[in-house]
Amino acid sequence: MGTMTKPQFKGKRYRLDKPELLAPAGNLEKLKFAVHYGADAVYIGGQKYGLRSGADNFSFEEMREGVEFAKKYGAKVFVATNIYAHNEDIAGIEEYLRNLYEAGIAAIIVADPAIVDTARRLVPGLEVHLSTQQSTLNWQAVSFWKEEGLPRVVLGRETSLEEIAEIKQHVDIEIESFIHGAMCSSYSGRCVLSNHFTDRDSNRGGCCQSCRWKYDLFQDDRPEGAWVSEEEQAEATAPQRLQPGITQLPLHQPQDNPFSMGSKDLCMLESIPDLIEAGIDSFKIEGRMKSIHYVATVVNAYRKAIDAYMADPEHYELKPEWLEELQKAANRPLNTGFFYDTPDHEDHIYEPEEKAAPYDFAGLVLEYDAESGMALIQQRNNFKPGQEVEFFGPDNTFFKQIVGELWDEAGNQLDVARHPLQRVRMKVDHPVAYFDMMRKRK
Amino acid sequence: MMNKPELLATAASLEEARALLNAGADALLIGDDRFGMRLAGHFSLEETAAVIELAHGMGRKVYAGLGGLMSNRLLDELPAYVKAIGELGIDGIEFGDPAVLAAVKSEAPGMRLHWNAEMTSTNYFTANYWGRKGASRVVLARELNMDEITEMVPLLEVEAQVQVHGMTNIYHSKRGLVASYMAHQGRPVEDGNLGKERGLFLIEAERRDEKFPIYEDINGTHIMSSDDICILEDLHILLAAGVHSLKIEGLLKPIAYNVAVVKAYRHAVDLYAADPQGYAFDEAWMDGIRALQDPERDLSFGFFYKEQVY
Numbered sequence: 067m068g069t070m071t072k073p074q075f076k077g078k079r080y081r082l083d084k085p086e087l088l089a090p091a092g093n094l095e096k097l098k099f100a101v102h103y104g105a106d107a108v109y110i111g112g113q114k115y116g117l118r119s120g121a122d123n124f125s126f127e128e129m130r131e132g133v134e135f136a137k138k139y140g141a142k143v144f145v146a147t148n149i150y151a152h153n154e155d156i157a158g159i160e161e162y163l164r165n166l167y168e169a170g171i172a173a174i175i176v177a178d179p180a181i182v183d184t185a186r187r188l189v190p191g192l193e194v195h196l197s198t199q200q201s202t203l204n205w206q207a208v209s210f211w212k213e214e215g216l217p218r219v220v221l222g223r224e225t226s227l228e229e230i231a232e233i234k235q236h237v238d239i240e241i242e243s244f245i246h247g248a249m250c251s252s253y254s255g256r257c258v259l260s261n262h263f264t265d266r267d268s269n270r271g272g273c274c275q276s277c278r279w280k281y282d283l284f285q286d287d288r289p290e291g292a293w294v295s296e297e298e299q300a301e302a303t304a305p306q307r308l309q310p311g312i313t314q315l316p317l318h319q320p321q322d323n324p325f326s327m328g329s330k331d332l333c334m335l336e337s338i339p340d341l342i343e344a345g346i347d348s349f350k351i352e353g354r355m356k357s358i359h360y361v362a363t364v365v366n367a368y369r370k371a372i373d374a375y376m377a378d379p380e381h382y383e384l385k386p387e388w389l390e391e392l393q394k395a396a397n398r399p400l401n402t403g404f405f406y407d408t409p410d411h412e413d414h415i416y417e418p419e420e421k422a423a424p425y426d427f428a429g430l431v432l433e434y435d436a437e438s439g440m441a442l443i444q445q446r447n448n449f450k451p452g453q454e455v456e457f458f459g460p461d462n463t464f465f466k467q468i469v470g471e472l473w474d475e476a477g478n479q480l481d482v483a484r485h486p487l488q489r490v491r492m493k494v495d496h497p498v499a500y501f502d503m504m505r506k507r508k
Numbered sequence: 509m510m511n512k513p514e515l516l517a518t519a520a521s522l523e524e525a526r527a528l529l530n531a532g533a534d535a536l537l538i539g540d541d542r543f544g545m546r547l548a549g550h551f552s553l554e555e556t557a558a559v560i561e562l563a564h565g566m567g568r569k570v571y572a573g574l575g576g577l578m579s580n581r582l583l584d585e586l587p588a589y590v591k592a593i594g595e596l597g598i599d600g601i602e603f604g605d606p607a608v609l610a611a612v613k614s615e616a617p618g619m620r621l622h623w624n625a626e627m628t629s630t631n632y633f634t635a636n637y638w639g640r641k642g643a644s645r646v647v648l649a650r651e652l653n654m655d656e657i658t659e660m661v662p663l664l665e666v667e668a669q670v671q672v673h674g675m676t677n678i679y680h681s682k683r684g685l686v687a688s689y690m691a692h693q694g695r696p697v698e699d700g701n702l703g704k705e706r707g708l709f710l711i712e713a714e715r716r717d718e719k720f721p722i723y724e725d726i727n728g729t730h731i732m733s734s735d736d737i738c739i740l741e742d743l744h745i746l747l748a749a750g751v752h753s754l755k756i757e758g759l760l761k762p763i764a765y766n767v768a769v770v771k772a773y774r775h776a777v778d779l780y781a782a783d784p785q786g787y788a789f790d791e792a793w794m795d796g797i798r799a800l801q802d803p804e805r806d807l808s809f810g811f812f813y814k815e816q817v818y
Contacts, residue, residue, distance in 0.1 A: 119818050150628045152652070153660055180633035199628075203605075204578045210606035222577070224682045232580050253577060253728075256680040258627050261651050262733060263712070265816050269628060272818030277679070279712060283689060283722075286707030317708070318693070325689050325710060327681065404682070411688035 084376050086348040089365045093122035096361050097132045102501045103362045103460045104369030107142040109175060111354055114162055115147045118354050119271030126169050133170035142172040148197040150269040151178045159184050167192045175220065177255060186215050193217055195242065199255040205236035212239045223249055227344045227405045234345035244332060245341060246364055247352025249403060251277050251329040280324035283317040323416035330413050333400035335392055336384055338371045359427035362503055363395040366460060394425045428455055429504040434497060441494045449506055450482035457494065459502030467495040512781040514753040517770050520549030524763045525559045529566055531767045532774030536563060539573035542582065543589060546677055546730055547573050548759045557596050569599040575624045576727060578605045591615035609641060620644050626677065627651055632663040639666040650676040654812045658749040667752035672739040673769050674757030679731035684724050704760055719804055721760055737810035740772055741789050747780045768796040
């Protein structure tokens with residue numbers, strides 16, 4: 067893939083309703099950043115029934131606080147209740163769903179019909195959104211779920227823009243699509259590599275990402291070696307690693323990268339007009355395990371693009387700095403998934419990965435005094451005078467500067483802001499606002 | 509006497525269908541690659557008719573696998589196929605995608621439906637949910653353990669089918685992963701054939717003695733388990749639990765092997781049905797299977813005795 071296709075769905079009539087920007091929130095603090103940076107809704111995990119058993123996950127008390135915070139911005143909170151339940155999980159579902167509803171949760175994201183059915187019966191006020199784990203790919207299946215009382219379906223990541231537009235034409239229902247972040251290369255839910263390799267149940271949150279491990283590809287030599295050239299056979303020098311006497315043909319050479327199922331990450335920022343015109347109602351960002359810096363940066367970029375397009379579709383242009391922003395948070399190379407065509411070799415990662423994003427969250431702006439130009443900053447990663455930092459925020463704060471002198475709150479000068487959450491005063495070159503972030507290159 | 513469970517086997521061809529029926533299969537699962545998922549083989553309508561005629565002549569059943577994940581485009585072809593196999597007298601349809609329910613309702617009303625979502629058919633509540641939508645059987649996930657299965661059966665309002673033998677799918681992608689890898693290597697495959705017959709497999713870096721078969725077809729890339737489930741030794745537990753259908757998965761196996769497997773299970777099921785109290789597993793029943801078992805693939809209890817965490 068690589069090159070972007072020209073917008074295909076731009077007709078004469080532009081869509082009038084703004085799509086929802088839906089962001090992940092791994093904990094209460096991330097929720098606040100996601101909402102403040104422009105998410106219309108966030109999705110979180112509770113203590114049970116979610117697919118990220120390794121994430122912080124919210125208590126009901128934290129959910130209530132998150133809902134209250136979001137409400138001030140007019141944003142909603144959804145809870146991922148997206149496991150495939152086993153018998154032992156059934157008993158607690160009713161109580162859990164009641165608690166979610168009482169905590170003010172707007173919707174749950176559900177894969178298993180056991181939870182769909184229970185929620186519809188028990189708490190009709192709680193919206194049920196069908197999870198991508200159901201791998202819903204066609205309009206008839208979408209129609210089935212609409213008749214079951216679901217106002218929204220999160221489609222399988224395998225649907226193309228064209229197919230999404232067809233589904234919207236056939237069924238009057240909200241469609242949510244992942245537009246950014248890491249992807250299962252399998253049909254979501256259709257992978258039990260973790261179960262087989264590590265006895266961890268991937269469909270109950272135990273995924274150990276075996277798709278990103280390294281494999282060697284062989285061919286059983288018993289049906290004759292007719293499938294590869296003699297030259298290749300001669301070059302195939304990998305040692306026999308199984309028991310002696312077994313015949314197999316390596317389909318990899320010493321200089322090759324190993325086989326992997328690992329996918330590049332999804333990024334649809336360059337295709338916002340296509341997504342909107344296809345009729346997608348909710349743009350979903352992946353990443354409940356990702357950092358605050360990641361969530362704020364990604365939400366910020368998409369917020370700006372969506373708002374710019376909706377304000378003036380005819381003259382909309384992608385700003386290069388939005389893409390540059392995303393790169394600052396990117397963990398992996400990016401691609402456009404299945405939206406335009408089926409991913410091929412350029413959409414997979416065979417090379418060794420450098421997983422770390424290039425920037426760190428260095429500090430959070432707590433206060434700004436316009437008269438003195440001084441900001442009070444909460445340390446999130448150490449920084450010191452002479453370093454280049456970058457301020458950004460949801461209300462157009464965006465500039466680089468060199469860190470000057472630093473003081474603690476008692477007025478002592480600091481050679482470095484080294485303590486986590488330490489409150490530090492410094493002069494900033496331009497106005498900043500509460501909740502703006504300061505990042506630095508790693 | 510107890511209700512004798514059905515012994516169901518997959519067939520890859522008319523020839524295999526005949527052999528498995530002769531070996532004692534009560535029912536066969538066949539299908540069309542467009543709609544089925546990881547079928548042992550593809551059957552045209554003519555071949556489907558021939559299998560049905562053969563099986564019905566022997567008092568046996570034939571089910572069609574329509575367990576695929578359907579695209580919009582496939583919806584155009586689905587009703588005609590459902591109608592055609594309904595008219596041919598197919599005894600039931602396996603489905604995962606709700607789109608199949610709509611097609612059956614309009615084209616073959618009254619058709620038996622078996623819900624098979626593979627690794628996601630994991631609890632009785634959801635099985636009963638699909639029962640209320642018209643399914644009369646659930647095909648249980650292979651990742652369930654024996655306790656989960658036996659405690660589940662009495663709670664089911666539908667029949668339970670359990671795979672007792674053969675390999676299982678452990679990963680399914682719409683992507684062409686082998687073709688992509690070969691393109692990445694700069695050695696794309698010339699004839700494009702990366703299918704079942706090619707004998708491809710993966711070895712994970714830290715599990716050098718396990719071979720995971722991998723193949724591509726029109727549904728994408730499939731990675732299969734490195735061992736074969738074989739529950740014969742403990743079959744009495746499933747029989748006592750009242751499982752209605754025992755499935756022998758014959759995918760990627762030679763006919764002779766599948767015949768040996770069907771014969772062994774046939775023998776065990778018949779003995780148990782005749783005298784559950786006096787029934788005892790005999791190691792010798794395994795001989796026919798072991799003689800033809802791929803030496804590079806272990807026979808295992810799958811997930812029957814595993815505890816999984818998450």
